[in-house]
Amino acid sequence: MxxxxxxxxxxxxxxxxxxxxxxxxxxxxxxxxxxWSALPRLLREPAVGEALRLSLGTAAVATGxxxxxxxxxxxxxxxADLPGRAVVRALVTVPLVLPPVVGGVALLLLLGRRGVxxxxxxxxxxxxxxxxPAAVVLAETFVALPFLVLAVEGALRGADxxxxxxxxTLGGTRWHVFRTVTLPLVAPGVAAGAVLSFARALGEFGATxxxxxxxxGRTQTMPLAIYLALETDPxxxxxxxxxxxxxxxxxxxxxRERWTAVR
Amino acid sequence: MRAELGVDRDAFSxxxxxDAEPGEVLALVGPNGAGKTTxxxxxxxxxxxxxxxxxxxGQVLDDPAAGVFVPPELRRVGLVPQDHLLxxxxxxxxxxxxxxxxxxxxKPEALAxxxxxxxxxxxxxRADARPRELSGGQAQRVALAxxxVxxxxxxxxxxxxxxxxxxxxxxxxxxxRAHLEDFAGVTVLVTHDAVDxxxxxxxxxxxDAGRVVQExxxxxxxxxxxxxxxxxxxxxxxxxxxxxxPCTDLHGVELAVPxxxxxxxxxAPSAVGLSLDGPGFAVTVxxxxxxxxxxxxxxxxxxxxxxxxxxxxVAELGLHRGQRVxxxxxxxxxxxxxASTPRSRRSLAR
Amino acid sequence: MTRGRTVTxxxxxxxxxxxxxxxxxxxxxxEPAGARLVVLAAASLTxxxxxxAEQFERTHPGTQVVLSFGGSAGLAQSVAAGAPADVLAVASxxxxxxxxxxxxxxxxxxxxxxxxxxxxxPTGNPGAVTGLADFARDDLDLAxxxxxxPCGAAAASAFTVARVDPRPDTLEQDVRAVLTKVRTGEVDxxxxxxxxxxxxxxDVEGVTLPxxxxxxADYPAVALSGGASPDLAADLVAALLGADxxxxxxxxxxxxxx
Numbered sequence: 001m002x003x004x005x006x007x008x009x010x011x012x013x014x015x016x017x018x019x020x021x022x023x024x025x026x027x028x029x030x031x032x033x034x035x036w037s038a039l040p041r042l043l044r045e046p047a048v049g050e051a052l053r054l055s056l057g058t059a060a061v062a063t064g065x066x067x068x069x070x071x072x073x074x075x076x077x078x079x080a081d082l083p084g085r086a087v088v089r090a091l092v093t094v095p096l097v098l099p100p101v102v103g104g105v106a107l108l109l110l111l112g113r114r115g116v117x118x119x120x121x122x123x124x125x126x127x128x129x130x131x132x133p134a135a136v137v138l139a140e141t142f143v144a145l146p147f148l149v150l151a152v153e154g155a156l157r158g159a160d161x162x163x164x165x166x167x168x169t170l171g172g173t174r175w176h177v178f179r180t181v182t183l184p185l186v187a188p189g190v191a192a193g194a195v196l197s198f199a200r201a202l203g204e205f206g207a208t209x210x211x212x213x214x215x216x217g218r219t220q221t222m223p224l225a226i227y228l229a230l231e232t233d234p235x236x237x238x239x240x241x242x243x244x245x246x247x248x249x250x251x252x253x254x255x256r257e258r259w260t261a262v263r
Numbered sequence: 264m265r266a267e268l269g270v271d272r273d274a275f276s277x278x279x280x281x282d283a284e285p286g287e288v289l290a291l292v293g294p295n296g297a298g299k300t301t302x303x304x305x306x307x308x309x310x311x312x313x314x315x316x317x318x319x320x321g322q323v324l325d326d327p328a329a330g331v332f333v334p335p336e337l338r339r340v341g342l343v344p345q346d347h348l349l350x351x352x353x354x355x356x357x358x359x360x361x362x363x364x365x366x367x368x369x370k371p372e373a374l375a376x377x378x379x380x381x382x383x384x385x386x387x388x389r390a391d392a393r394p395r396e397l398s399g400g401q402a403q404r405v406a407l408a409x410x411x412v413x414x415x416x417x418x419x420x421x422x423x424x425x426x427x428x429x430x431x432x433x434x435x436x437x438x439x440r441a442h443l444e445d446f447a448g449v450t451v452l453v454t455h456d457a458v459d460x461x462x463x464x465x466x467x468x469x470x471d472a473g474r475v476v477q478e479x480x481x482x483x484x485x486x487x488x489x490x491x492x493x494x495x496x497x498x499x500x501x502x503x504x505x506x507x508x509p510c511t512d513l514h515g516v517e518l519a520v521p522x523x524x525x526x527x528x529x530x531a532p533s534a535v536g537l538s539l540d541g542p543g544f545a546v547t548v549x550x551x552x553x554x555x556x557x558x559x560x561x562x563x564x565x566x567x568x569x570x571x572x573x574x575x576x577v578a579e580l581g582l583h584r585g586q587r588v589x590x591x592x593x594x595x596x597x598x599x600x601x602a603s604t605p606r607s608r609r610s611l612a613r
Numbered sequence: 614m615t616r617g618r619t620v621t622x623x624x625x626x627x628x629x630x631x632x633x634x635x636x637x638x639x640x641x642x643x644e645p646a647g648a649r650l651v652v653l654a655a656a657s658l659t660x661x662x663x664x665x666a667e668q669f670e671r672t673h674p675g676t677q678v679v680l681s682f683g684g685s686a687g688l689a690q691s692v693a694a695g696a697p698a699d700v701l702a703v704a705s706x707x708x709x710x711x712x713x714x715x716x717x718x719x720x721x722x723x724x725x726x727x728x729x730x731x732x733x734x735p736t737g738n739p740g741a742v743t744g745l746a747d748f749a750r751d752d753l754d755l756a757x758x759x760x761x762x763p764c765g766a767a768a769a770s771a772f773t774v775a776r777v778d779p780r781p782d783t784l785e786q787d788v789r790a791v792l793t794k795v796r797t798g799e800v801d802x803x804x805x806x807x808x809x810x811x812x813x814x815x816d817v818e819g820v821t822l823p824x825x826x827x828x829x830a831d832y833p834a835v836a837l838s839g840g841a842s843p844d845l846a847a848d849l850v851a852a853l854l855g856a857d858x859x860x861x862x863x864x865x866x867x868x869x870x871x
Contacts, residue, residue, distance in 0.1 A: 105797075113754070114798040130799050131754060131782040162348055168335040169307050169342040170362035170413060177336075180361070184352040213783025213794070214759065220784070228786060231686040232761040 027245070034242050035235045042239045047216055047225070051240075052247060055222040058133060059201035062140035066197040069141075070148035071190060075178070077149070078156035089153075096146045103142055104210025111138070111211075135212035136219050140201035147200055148193035155189020156182070195252055202248050264417060264449040268305045269314035277301045277473040278315075281451070283466070285320070285416075288443050288450040290464030290481075292457070294492050297470040299453045306419050306451060307342050308335035319449065320416040336365070338417075341410030345422040347402040349394035355405045356381055356390035362413035380412035381405065384438065400431040407442060418443075420452045424459055436462060457496035461485060469493050487600045488529060500569050502528040503602070511599055514565030516544045518592070520599045527602045532559065534596030535570035539580060543591030551582055558582075562590060648676045648842050650849055651697065653688045655704035655832065656789045657728060660812045661865040662702075665858045669849055676845060684787040685763055692717050692837060699840030700849050704728065704788075705763035706833050713835075719843050722833040725853035726867040728806040729827035730764075730771050732820035733795045733813065740801030742820055745775040747802060756794040756803040759784040764791070767828040768804045775826050792817070806830070808866040829868060 007013075042048055076082055077089055095103055111118040111129045122128050129135045163185060167177040183190070205223040212219040214228070222244045229237040266281040277298040283289040291299045304310035306317065308324065311332050317325040319340070324333045341362075349358045360377035364370065381387050384404040394402055403423060410418060423439060424432045440463055443450055454460050460467055461481045469477040469484065469492070477489040488494035494501035504513045506522025513528060520528075536543070537560065546562040553559075558577045562568045568590055580588065654662055659682045666678035685703035692701055693715040701718075702725070703709055712718050734742050740753045748755050757779065758765035765784065772779050782800065785791045791803040796816040807827075810819035834853055836846035852858055859869060 108797055108799060112797060112799050128754070160348075162344060163350060165307075165309050165335070166342055166344055166348045167350070167361065167365070168309070169338070169340055170409065171336050171365040172361070173336050173365075176365055180365075181350060184350075187352075209786065209790070210793075213756070213799075214785060215781070215783050224786075228759050228761050228784075230690070231684060231759075231786070234690055 030238060030241060030245070034238055038235060039239055039242070042236060043243065048240065048243065050217045051220055051222045051225040052243065054133065054136070054217065054220065055202060055244070056247070056251070058136045058140055058221060059198055059204075061137045062144055062201040063194055063198040065137065065141045066145050066148040066201075067190065067194055070145050070193065070197075071152050071183075074149045074152035074156060075182070078153045092149050093146055095143050100143055100204065100206030100208075101210050102206075104139060104207035104212075107135075107139060107142060107207065107211040111135075130211060131213045131215065131219060133212075133218060136208050136221060139207040139211045140204045143204055143207050144197035144200040147196040148190075151193030151196060152186060152189050155186035155192075158189075159185045191255075195255060198255075199248065199252065202244070264317075264319045264451075266302075266306060266317045267315035268302055268317065269312055270301055270305055270310060271313045272301065272310075275301070275473060276313075277305070279468070279470065279473070279475045281468055281475075283449045283451065285448055286446070288452060288463055288465045290452045290454060290460040290467045291470055292454055292460045292467055292493070292496065293470035293476075294455065296472075298473040299455075299470055300421070301473075302470070303342075303419055303421055303451070303453050306417065307340050308333060308338050322416075339413070339415045341413055341415030341418045343403075343406050343410045343418070343420045343423050346426050347394070347399075347406040349397075349402055349405055349409070351394050354391045354393055355386065355397065358394070358405055359409045359412050362409060366413065377408075377412060380408040383411070384408045384442070398431070399427050400435045403427065403435055404438065407439065411442065411446065414448075416448045418446060418448055418450045420450065420454075422454055422456075423452070424456065425454070439463060461497075486529070487527065487598055489527065489602065494529060499529040499531055500567075502530060502566050502568075504528050504599070506599070516564075516566060518597065518599075519594045520597060522599050525602045526599050529598040529600075530568065530592055531596060532569040532571040533557070534592055535562075535568055535572075536591045536593075537570055537572055537576070537580060537582070537588050538591070539588060541589055541591065543589045545587060546590045548582055548584055548586045548588060550584060551577065562588075648673075648845050650676060650678045650699045650842070650845055651840065652678060652680050652700040652702065652849070653692065653696070653698045654680060654682050654700075654702040655685045655688070656682050656787050657704055657806055657808055658682065658702060658832070659789075661808070661861055661867070664861050665853070668857050668861075669852050672852075673845065673848070678849070686711075686761070692839070695839070697839055698837055699842065699846040700834060700836055702832065702834035702853070703763075704830055704832055705766070706831055707766075708763060709833050709835060712837070717837055717839055719836045719838045720847060720850075722835040723850055723854065724831045724833050724870045725850075725858070726832040726862045727829040727870060728808055728832065728867055729829045730767055730804055730822060731807040731810050731827075732802050732822065733792060733805045733810050733817045734802045734820060735795055735798045736816060736818055738818055738820070739798075742802040744820065745771060745777045745779075745804075745822065745826055748772070748779040748781065748804070749777050751780055753801040754799065755779070755781045756783050756785055756791045756800040757781045758788055758791055758804070759786060762787055763830060764788040764804075764806065767830050770828045771804070771822070771826045774828070806866075811866040831870070832867070 077085060082088060108115060110116050113122060113128050118129060163181050164177050167181045172180065203223060208221060209224055214220045214224045222240065226237050226240045229240055264283045268277055268279050270277040279302060281289060291302060293299055301310065305312055312325045312327050314327055323331050324338055325331065350361065356374060356377045359380045360373040363373035363376055378387060378390055381390055384407060386401055386404055389397060389401060397405065424436055427435055436459065443463060452463055464481055466480055467484045468475050471490060471492060477484055477493060484493060485497040488497060488499060488501055491501050502513055504511045504526050506524050506526045509521050511518040511520045511522045511526060511528065546564050546568060548560060549563045550561040551558060554571060557571045558574050560570045560572060560582060562570060570590065662680055666680055670676055670678055685705055685708035688701060689703060689708045689711045692698055693711050701712060709722055732742060734740065747753060757768045760766060760769055788805050788809055791805050792809045792813055794800045795803040796813055810817055834850045836843055836850050840846050
């Protein structure tokens with residue numbers, strides 16, 4: 001039999017290529033217009049390093065929180081007899097459709113100094129969240145969590161439950177089975193969800209600036225620094241965007257490598 | 264084991280009573296949808312009983328009336344699932360050790376016992392292989408070792424050979440037979456394969472529509488099937504007749520076998536003789552097909568019959584569809600026995 | 614959030630992806646015929662420009678004025694990047710420079726108003742703020758504009774004059790964001806413009822500064838060459854100096870041009 005490479009149908013090929021162009025061309029323009037000569041100087045600037053460290057740090061903590069809280073929530077959605085499951089799932093997806101700025105306002109109304117929880121919290125402990133790195137983490141977690149929950153819930157629904165049943169007949173308690181069977185089976189889903197969450201947290205702008213404010217070294221993440229740089233020095237803004245882009249790509253590629261190596 | 268299993272699920276209800284002694288292999292056979300899987304899940308604790316009571320080795324595992332339900336992880340039930348279901352992220356030996364680890368055994372000891380278990384099924388050399396690196400037969404044997412190593416009081420096998428090809432099946436079946444003979448607990452084997460059931464089981468329970476329609480040792484069941492499904496399983500044609508003293512009336516055809524009341528008549532297709540104008544009764548040829556080394560001829564009666572005749576005889580008679588021929592059965596080649604009333608057999612009182 | 618915030622967020626994307634600017638700054642092309650003037654204006658003009666625009670539409674029948682508000686620097690950059698607009702009105706002459714340099718302006722910029730700094734505090738003044746010196750207090754949550762935006766530059770001058778080393782908790786991207794933080798009570802004080810205190814109504818109270826610390830900021834406007842009707846645009850810029858417009862501006866707390 002003659003083997004030939006079959007061309008994909010044009011109906012799929014054309015929009016597919018267009019989609020790729022839409023995703024890649026703006027980035028290409030960014031690379032094209034980037035002030036490459038200024039890049040080394042910018043990278044050495046302490047303010048840039050500060051913003052980058054803050055961004056990576058808060059996004060990493062936010063991703064950790066997402067996994068820690070999101071995997072159990074996904075399990076409840078996929079496996080438990082949850083009353084009003086459809087409503088709960090809809091609530092989980094709300095931050096996806098909410099403009100991030102609105103999310104920031106909502107967080108303020110809950111945890112701000114005059115917030116529903118924030119006010120008693122300050123009265124009892126003297127702690128206030130806004131204008132702290134913790135607020136940045138919280139804002140990032142708020143917008144990133146749905147990505148993880150949806151990815152993991154999808155993986156859980158796709159996983160063959162009979163493995164868990166067999167493990168149960170072998171003497172595994174539900175928690176033991178979750179750790180030793182369920183989690184390894186959905187690990188790719190958790191990894192995908194974590195990558196999405198990290199990416200979303202790293203790019204977070206609206207909720208952060210509204211809820212956490214913007215102060216260099218404390219709450220001013222890379223996207224905020226880029227936005228501010230646009231006011232006076234668009235070239236610097238492009239350069240900063242490039243730095244964020246390169247670092248995110250490097251981190252995501254690195255994580256992927258690790259996960260695929262484990263699998 | 265005494266299992267009075269009553270389960271209601273949607274439109275289906277299961278009501279069966281199964282008894283088995285330690286060391287005994289009980290096969291649940293029946294067509295798809297008969298309730299075999301439901302019974303199996305109830306035994307393993309994956310499905311709680313709606314009514315009835317399940318006790319294994321003197322321990323009550325499920326008794327809804329008394330509010331008792333022992334979850335699967337606390338039952339001493341070993342399950343060998345269909346498609347083996349070895350955990351894909353663990354090696355063969357880790358799979359076998361899983362139950363031991365889950366029950367709190369320390370890792371080195373669990374692995375040592377698991378390795379011994381693998382050795383028992385002849386796969387010690389494949390200990391570090393991942394499930395996807397094992398052949399179907401090997402994976403099934405690992406699954407058996409995984410269930411046996413926890414020393415269950417009840418071993419439940421769900422179509423253990425269904426996923427295997429014919430040659431592998433023969434090997435694994437022979438192995439399985441040996442392992443089941445050594446196993447001290449109760450074995451329940453779910454299968455729709457007659458040969459598996461006949462070779463492996465000490466006793467058969469035939470399920471249909473959620474009820475046990477026949478129960479007995481394989482030879483008994485095979486010799487006097489109570490329904491068409493079992494008859495077909497064992498290669499017999501089952502006819503319903505009425506005993507009239509010295510003779511049996513088969514839809515107007517008199518058979519010289521003494522019987523009284525409603526009876527079942529099991530006929531082996533090879534015992535049916537065909538001729539153009541010989542003795543016997545008139546039937547019409549409905550179909551002719553190759554069957555093993557002979558030819559299977561389906562006949563419209565009454566009574567409807569199946570005859571296995573040599574190919575040469577088919578040519579000699581010039582058999583074709585729609586042809587009228589005469590069929591005869593020697594009285595010594597049929598089994599006539601009383602029909603039990605299945606629905607009144609040992610089913611659960613609601 | 615304020616309208617200003619929405620527009621400025623759009624702008625971030627617009628500068629990066631120049632091609633998208635026309636679509637994003639949002640002047641639908643299928644409006645009915647008649648002259649349309651697109652005015653890009655500083656966020657602090659959000660409340661005062663609409664009545665002035667209506668006035669202009671009344672005196673110029675058939676003309677429709679479309680207003681879009683944002684941070685001054687960003688607006689100027691989007692104009693330089695080709696955003697179609699007729700008039701640009703910003704909160705600092707420095708912000709206008711990029712447009713003058715790129716040759717997108719027609720005629721000379723005209724200073725039509727001035728704004729002075731004022732401290733905004735939440736109603737009741739929970740932090741008991743009395744002047745710029747309180748911006749050095751660690752026990753208060755304080756917001757000022759980032760140094761990169763005009764209100765931040767003005768704030769820095771004010772602190773220099775007052776000899777205060779400020780300890781803010783957040784450096785906001787524009788003056789409206791500072792005001793929002795004060796309105797929601799997240800900060801005890803923010804340094805904003807006098808007009809912002811008026812615009813916020815009952816939500817905030819103003820703490821006026823000594824004249825030397827007010828750092829008046831000039832508001833220049835200029836007609837743009839990229840617009841469809843430069844003459845009409847020049848009329849609108851001139852109208853900003855007219856008696857009606859100046860009355861509205863004064864009512865909103867602006868000082869007249871020098």
